Amino acid sequence: MARLDYLLREIFGRNHLDAPFLYVTDGGHYENLGLVELLRRKCETIWCIDASGDQPDTFDTLGGAFMTAEQELGIRFDIKPKEAMAPVAARSGNDPWFVRAPFCVGSFVYADGKPGVLVIVKAGVPKNAPWSVRSYHAQHPNFPCDPTLDQLFNGDRFEAYRELGRFSVEQVLRNYTCKGGPKAGTESR
Numbered sequence: 001m002a003r004l005d006y007l008l009r010e011i012f013g014r015n016h017l018d019a020p021f022l023y024v025t026d027g028g029h030y031e032n033l034g035l036v037e038l039l040r041r042k043c044e045t046i047w048c049i050d051a052s053g054d055q056p057d058t059f060d061t062l063g064g065a066f067m068t069a070e071q072e073l074g075i076r077f078d079i080k081p082k083e084a085m086a087p088v089a090a091r092s093g094n095d096p097w098f099v100r101a102p103f104c105v106g107s108f109v110y111a112d113g114k115p116g117v118l119v120i121v122k123a124g125v126p127k128n129a130p131w132s133v134r135s136y137h138a139q140h141p142n143f144p145c146d147p148t149l150d151q152l153f154n155g156d157r158f159e160a161y162r163e164l165g166r167f168s169v170e171q172v173l174r175n176y177t178c179k180g181g182p183k184a185g186t187e188s189r
Contacts, residue, residue, distance in 0.1 A: 006019070006021045030068075031064065031065050031068050032052050032061050032064075032065075033048055033050060033052065033061060033062065033065050034048075035048050035062075035065040035069065036065055036068050036069050036072070036073070039069050039073055039075055039108075039110075039116075040073060042110060042114065043116065044114075044115075044116050044117065045116065045117045045119070046116065046117070046118050046119070047119045047121065048062070048065075048118060048119065048120045048121070049121050049165075050062055050120060050121065050122040050123070051123060053145055053146070053147060054122075054145070055145050056085070056086070056087045056097065056099050056122075056123075056124040056125075056145065057082075057086055057087050059081050059082055059085075059122075062081060062120065062122075069108075073110070073111060074110070074111030075108050075109065075110055075111065076108060076109045077106065077107075077108045077118070078106050078107045078108065078109075079104060079105070079106020079107065079108070079118055079120070080104065080106065081104045081106075081120055081122070083104075084100060084101055084103075084104035085099050085100060085101055085102065085103065085104050085120075085122055085124060086099065086100060087099050087100075087124070088100055088127075096125070096134075096137045096138050096141070098124075098125055098126055098127045098129075099124030099125065099126050100126065101124075101126055101171065102121060102122060102123070102124050102125075102126055102129075102164070102167070102168035102171060103119065103120060103121045103122070103168060103169075103171055103172045104119075104120050105117065105118070105119050105120075105172070105176045106118050106120075119172055119176070121165075121168050121169060121172060122168075123144035123145065123161075123164065123165075123168075124144065125137045125143070125144060125164065126171075129164065129167055130163055130167055132159070132160070132163060133160055133163050133164050133167065136156060136157075136160035137160075140157075140160075143157075143160060144160075144161060144164055
């Protein structure tokens with residue numbers, strides 16, 4: 001069983017890879033999306049898949065990543081996820097909420113002036129999603145923002161998330177180029 005001395009070794013960086021107990025983390029305690037680390041590496045085009053569990057009308061996890069990148073790396077962002085992806089009103093009180101789009105595209109500028117493109121894909125069900133996804137959404141009010149503590153997916157739930165992810169990425173590919181602008185003949189959202 002781990003004891004206080006293991007905790008102290010970890011705190012002061014004195015643990016070794018062959019120690020019987022190690023603290024391993026995915027980095028979520030710092031920035032849950034991995035966006036800041038990609039920015040730290042000066043990537044030109046970044047696809048950020050936000051599966052943080054934020055509700056469709058909130059962008060707290062993304063906002064936290066932006067704030068960290070601005071403070072630590074001096075990066076400026078020109079992207080409006082709330083405008084592009086926010087929910088639209090349902091038809092009646094019992095109908096599920098739908099998002100305008102499951103993605104948005106914007107730009108950023110590094111402290112040295114180098115520009116970049118940021119594509120954000122976030123779990124949200126648009127009205128043009130496949131019928132199977134909309135049907136699952138109507139039956140399960142938390143979808144697609146189930147708590148991350150609930151990791152036990154049945155086949156239907158797994159398939160709804162998989163299909164929503166596929167659809168969302170296809171929407172980005174259909175509507176935007178990797179240079180961050182709309183393809184000829186498409187509307188910007």
